[in-house]
Amino acid sequence: MLANPDLPIPLRTEPAVxxxxxxxxxxxxxxxxxxxxxxxxxxxxxxxxxxxxRERVPVTCRGGGLTTEGESVTRRGVLLDLKGMxxxxxxxxxxxxxxxxxTWYQLAEALRARSLDYISAPLNLLSSVGGTLGVGGIDLxxxxxxxxxxxxxxxxVVTPTGEITRAREGDDYFERVMxxxxxxxxxxxxxxxxxxxxxxxxxxxxxxDVAPAIEDMMRLVESDAVDACxxxxxxxxxxxxxxxxxxxxxxxxxxxxxxxRFYARLGARYLPVPSRWRDLAFLLRRRKQLRPALRxxxxxxxxxxxxxxxxxxxxxxxYWGDRKIVLADLAVTKANFVATAKAGIEVxxxxxxxxxxxxxxxxxxxxxxxxxxxxxxxxxxxxVCGVEFSPLLEGREYPDAHYQAFKNAxxxxxxxxxxxxxxxxxxxxxxxxxxxxxxxxxxxxxxxxALDPAFVLNPGxxxxxxxxxx
Amino acid sequence: MNHEACIGCGLCMxxxxxxxxxxxxxxxxxxxxxxxxxxxxxxxxTELIWACTMCxxxxxxxxxxxxxxAIVLALRRELWGTPRRSRHEQADLVLGCTLRERLxxxxxxxxxxVQRIGYRADVTDADCCGSLDVERGAVVPTRVRAGVxxxxxxxxxxxxxxxxxxxxxxxxxxxxxxRVYYFVPPRLVNRAPERFYxxxxxxxxxxxxxxxxxxxxxxxxxxMSSVQGLSGEGRDVKAAVERLLATSRAERIITCSxxxxxxxxxxxxxPVLFITECVRD
Numbered sequence: 001m002l003a004n005p006d007l008p009i010p011l012r013t014e015p016a017v018x019x020x021x022x023x024x025x026x027x028x029x030x031x032x033x034x035x036x037x038x039x040x041x042x043x044x045x046x047x048x049x050x051x052x053x054r055e056r057v058p059v060t061c062r063g064g065g066l067t068t069e070g071e072s073v074t075r076r077g078v079l080l081d082l083k084g085m086x087x088x089x090x091x092x093x094x095x096x097x098x099x100x101x102x103t104w105y106q107l108a109e110a111l112r113a114r115s116l117d118y119i120s121a122p123l124n125l126l127s128s129v130g131g132t133l134g135v136g137g138i139d140l141x142x143x144x145x146x147x148x149x150x151x152x153x154x155x156x157v158v159t160p161t162g163e164i165t166r167a168r169e170g171d172d173y174f175e176r177v178m179x180x181x182x183x184x185x186x187x188x189x190x191x192x193x194x195x196x197x198x199x200x201x202x203x204x205x206x207x208x209d210v211a212p213a214i215e216d217m218m219r220l221v222e223s224d225a226v227d228a229c230x231x232x233x234x235x236x237x238x239x240x241x242x243x244x245x246x247x248x249x250x251x252x253x254x255x256x257x258x259x260x261r262f263y264a265r266l267g268a269r270y271l272p273v274p275s276r277w278r279d280l281a282f283l284l285r286r287r288k289q290l291r292p293a294l295r296x297x298x299x300x301x302x303x304x305x306x307x308x309x310x311x312x313x314x315x316x317x318x319y320w321g322d323r324k325i326v327l328a329d330l331a332v333t334k335a336n337f338v339a340t341a342k343a344g345i346e347v348x349x350x351x352x353x354x355x356x357x358x359x360x361x362x363x364x365x366x367x368x369x370x371x372x373x374x375x376x377x378x379x380x381x382x383x384v385c386g387v388e389f390s391p392l393l394e395g396r397e398y399p400d401a402h403y404q405a406f407k408n409a410x411x412x413x414x415x416x417x418x419x420x421x422x423x424x425x426x427x428x429x430x431x432x433x434x435x436x437x438x439x440x441x442x443x444x445x446x447x448x449x450a451l452d453p454a455f456v457l458n459p460g461x462x463x464x465x466x467x468x469x470x
Numbered sequence: 471m472n473h474e475a476c477i478g479c480g481l482c483m484x485x486x487x488x489x490x491x492x493x494x495x496x497x498x499x500x501x502x503x504x505x506x507x508x509x510x511x512x513x514x515x516t517e518l519i520w521a522c523t524m525c526x527x528x529x530x531x532x533x534x535x536x537x538x539x540a541i542v543l544a545l546r547r548e549l550w551g552t553p554r555r556s557r558h559e560q561a562d563l564v565l566g567c568t569l570r571e572r573l574x575x576x577x578x579x580x581x582x583x584v585q586r587i588g589y590r591a592d593v594t595d596a597d598c599c600g601s602l603d604v605e606r607g608a609v610v611p612t613r614v615r616a617g618v619x620x621x622x623x624x625x626x627x628x629x630x631x632x633x634x635x636x637x638x639x640x641x642x643x644x645x646x647x648x649r650v651y652y653f654v655p656p657r658l659v660n661r662a663p664e665r666f667y668x669x670x671x672x673x674x675x676x677x678x679x680x681x682x683x684x685x686x687x688x689x690x691x692x693x694m695s696s697v698q699g700l701s702g703e704g705r706d707v708k709a710a711v712e713r714l715l716a717t718s719r720a721e722r723i724i725t726c727s728x729x730x731x732x733x734x735x736x737x738x739x740x741p742v743l744f745i746t747e748c749v750r751d
Contacts, residue, residue, distance in 0.1 A: 019504060038494055084494065112685060298663070298664070
């Protein structure tokens with residue numbers, strides 16, 4: 001069927017082209033599509049989806065390709081690469097009308113030329129705007145501004161049946177598409193809020209335990225004391241509260257420990273036990289790598305980080321990037337934040353010698369329908385608490401089943417504390433019904449079937465496809 | 471070739487001219503490395519191999535130190551068969567083919583500047599050094615010592631002081647009035663950003679000019695300073711110039727790269743000057 005399709009757009013079927021899409025950032029799920037379409041306009045997407053509905057050919061979308069559970073990987077049908085649709089079409093100072101294949105980096109660059117910045121974006125600036133709006137997008141300033149999807153005011157969407165339409169904040173379809181995991185349409189343009197660009201002073205404070213660091217972060221967030229914050233750890237021994245200020249940094253009332261006391265305690269714990277010297281070397285080496293990255297003179301001016309997002313985005317890859325990227329993110333209530341982190345740490349220790357936690361808070365704007373089946377749990381809290389558990393592989397290799405068992409065990413922690421998770425599609429789909437419950441999942445699947453009768457758009461990523469008739 | 475070290479992060483795409491032109495990930499270092507990791511040979515990936523302009527952006531930004539330019543050169547040599555060795559002579563001043571053959575009117579100002587800062591300009595190169603053949607994969611590079619090298623393309627074959635970098639070290643000699651866009655040569659900055667970025671940033675701050683240095687502190691290219699750009703094959707230089715100047719309000723363009731001088735002269739619609747034409751009397 002794909003060899004001679006009745007389709008007015010070029011299908012790329014050369015091995016070199018198809019193989020470029022054989023995996024995603026996670027590099028665990030593999031699959032080579034039958035063909036690739038490089039979309040350059042919404043009309044291309046519309047023509048493809050009309051044909052796909054008619055011929056019942058699966059279409060899997062890819063923006064930045066930074067999924068980790070194989071959500072943008074396929075073994076069948078067409079892989080639709082949206083990165084060619086990139087560019088800022090207009091900017092009125094308060095918002096920017098952006099093509100959905102634009103990466104956050106490209107958006108940052110276009111806005112900086114106007115002394116503007118986006119409001120909040122994923123730390124990884126290689127994500128596309130459209131892909132991010134489908135899942136969330138968490139920044140260090142999300143405690144104040146919410147996720148990236150909450151910065152969008154209007155979208156152009158190609159429906160699964162190939163109609164080009166627009167939806168604005170408040171529209172039912174807008175709420176479907178935002179945080180919709182790419183199930184209800186292909187976002188082709190988005191109007192994103194913008195603000196004045198301001199450089200940032202970054203400070204970090206060391207803690208001997210994750211609990212006081214998280215509790216201090218929660219207090220900072222509740223008092224709106226800083227412009228950016230997160231907790232990053234190496235195992236559970238090096239715990240850093242990172243805060244960012246766009247104005248002159250103010251003194252903060254925190255329970256951190258001084259560097260001297262911290263290292264003395266670390267030495268006392270490790271030095272008497274020669275078998276643990278290797279672990280000590282790991283902790284010191286990793287910490288030594290992290291600091292210069294945050295103080296790179298190329299990006300500092302008057303002690304403040306210019307282009308903080310660039311610094312963080314590159315840091316992610318140089319520091320955490322590896323041949324396999326395993327991320328298990330939970331989202332829980334404030335009451336369960338510390339307990340979830342502690343329980344997750346115990347899971348990490350069972351599976352891996354080295355790991356890291358990344359803890360952030362995300363502002364929630366009431367009970368928007370988009371939150372119902374998303375990484376933003378349906379709670380009455382004004383903030384959601386995110387904990388990402390990630391192995392630091394240090395050159396080790398494990399069977400993929402080991403990673404899957406690790407992720408499952410972390411997700412079980414999330415379930416135990418009544419939370420949700422950031423990545424519930426692809427390889428983690430078995431958790432969808434356990435997290436959200438049958439009633440919610442069936443209702444959303446019903447929306448999907450109404451919009452996508454042949455079930456061709458990103459099929460099987462979140463919802464079970466209709467049973468195949470004999 | 472260390473393509474196995476590529477983790478597929480895609481940072482290389484941020485400033486890749488092939489990606490900017492086509493929007494195709496396949497044509498970037500990430501796409502090439504994915505193809506190589508899957509076991510494809512050079513003959514099965516010619517489009518991917520020839521898309522590269524060798525601007526060096528991917529090498530500079532790679533968090534895993536993948537040598538992408540070296541990989542492309544190795545693949546091109548594989549396509550070519552057995553590359554020959556080039557022959558070229560030592561010189562005080564290496565002008566390069568583009569200046570000698572297409573922009574001879576710039577040579578007097580270059581010679582004056584070079585002599586004023588104390589370098590010799592007596593013996594110049596007379597023949598093609600073979601840098602473009604190195605890029606094609608037809609020739610194995612042979613490093614020859616030189617005094618001052620005027621064209622960043624020739625740095626493939628010569629070891630010497632680059633004219634543009636020397637100019638940045640003598641900023642007092644220049645007069646860059648008005649709204650200026652300074653085009654920084656990508657081959658130079660992207661291959662050693664920690665060495666050269668500060669020079670160009672100092673110039674940017676001193677004269678308030680716009681540049682092609684992006685948020686990563688790396689240089690974006692027109693594609694003209696490549697074998698495809700200079701031969702006019704398969705590179706949309708006009709579109710690249712338009713992208714670079716999309717938000718620019720500069721009244722004139724200044725550069726120290728001869729091929730890019732041609733690109734801006736032909737496609738920007740704005741006056742273009744070579745850096746040595748801006749030396750104060």
